[in-house]
Amino acid sequence: MNTKTIADYANVHVNTVRLYEQWSYISPVPRAANGYRQYSAVHQQQMMIARLAFRQELIQNNLRKRATKIVQLSGREQFQEALNEATSYFNHLKAEHQFVLEAIHEVEQLLCETPSAPVPLQTHKQMAQRLQLTEETLRNWERNGLYKIERNRQNRRQYYERDYQKLLMIRTLRSAHFSIAAILHLFEQLDNFTPGVDIKNLLNKPKFTQYFLYVTDQLELNLRKAMTDVTEIKQRLSSLIASTHA
Template sequence: MYQTKEIADRLGIHPNTVRIYEEWGFISPAPRLENGYRIFSDIHLFQLKIARTLFKNEIIQENLRHQARQIVYASGSEDFILAEQLTKAYLAHLRQEHKHALHAITIVEKWLKKDPIENKSTFSRKEVAQKLDITVESIRNWERNHLLEVPRLPNGSPVFREKEIEQLIVIRSLRRAHYSINAIMRLMQNIEQPEPNVIALLNTPSDDEDIVSVTDQFVQSLLQAIDDTVEALSLIREVQNSQK
């Protein structure tokens, strides 16, 4: 049995964090002594470890955070069977997201190796949006953010050639892999370098960028989240075994 400060010290957190986690349902309600002091058990210790492990790594994508919270809520209600099922699904999702992120980099690398593009065919913005299954507003947004320069007719209408379409394919893939506008801009601005290091360009913020942005470090964050989720799964199985 542990008092609030004792269990907090075991995890290196502030006692208020323990109280907040109980209030949020991340751990089971702690019984109280006659003097009102909370008393925590080893189950609470496991629940705290699971929550701290899953929340260790910050990932901007809200869907991933939501899945992690659902695992913690299941653990907090002592439904460790459900927690294990949710953790397995979360781990599979993280691995799939990591695969998509790496695929985006592969697309860029393949794009770099292609022969010069012949710009014979031209398309309107609407035609390109339909062709690539993206919205017209997304294309406008990427243009406004200078991710690509689109030639224009004398009347000011944009004309998309094969070159711009390939650039859009790369941009679309990287945005779906959750790279930030700044990361993609950095890549586009430096892509003509001899043998550019694509991963380094995407994942290294410049001095004038927000260096705490997780988006620019999405691949590394996913790898860390995968490791943390494997650890959380081990904790969940450990607590299940302790209850047998």
């Protein structure tokens, strides 16, 4: 098959096919006597493996690098090694997805808790220590509008228990790689919070008025899609392994 045929099959531009060959994402392509490239069924599979691996823009925890490694191994026709890496990658994605779900669950639990009895005011330094965060991290969250804090007559921040609860929510979501934009959207929706609100749904649907959708805004959804894609990658690699041993 020619370049256009395989490009149409993978739903990419013909230049992308040439780039994938240049980057060794697919095996070296032989040429006919007239100089035209001649692609095989193996190249078809390798193209689809690359497209599936890069379909979800996951940048946290070196996930992109792991996806690239699978594609590179496939391009070198090291299909068994690529399958092993894909299996490991799937398990990593699964763990990341579970972590996100746990973070969302923790937020839901925090929202349903009744704040404890008032405690003495805490300083900026004391709150940072309580949350095991740096003082600069708290200042950064405040600058980005994630929370507002009262100040005393000396213009020093003073924290109440309600502030601790909100900061704990922020810390949980940030540790799960949710973007500041996604968390801001969540808090806007929770201004009139009632028990039973679907936190996961809110995080997966940013406002239409947002000009930019950060990669992590739909992290939970993208992780699920990525696991589906990797499952298909594993199937294609297994098929390639079977064909080489036939």
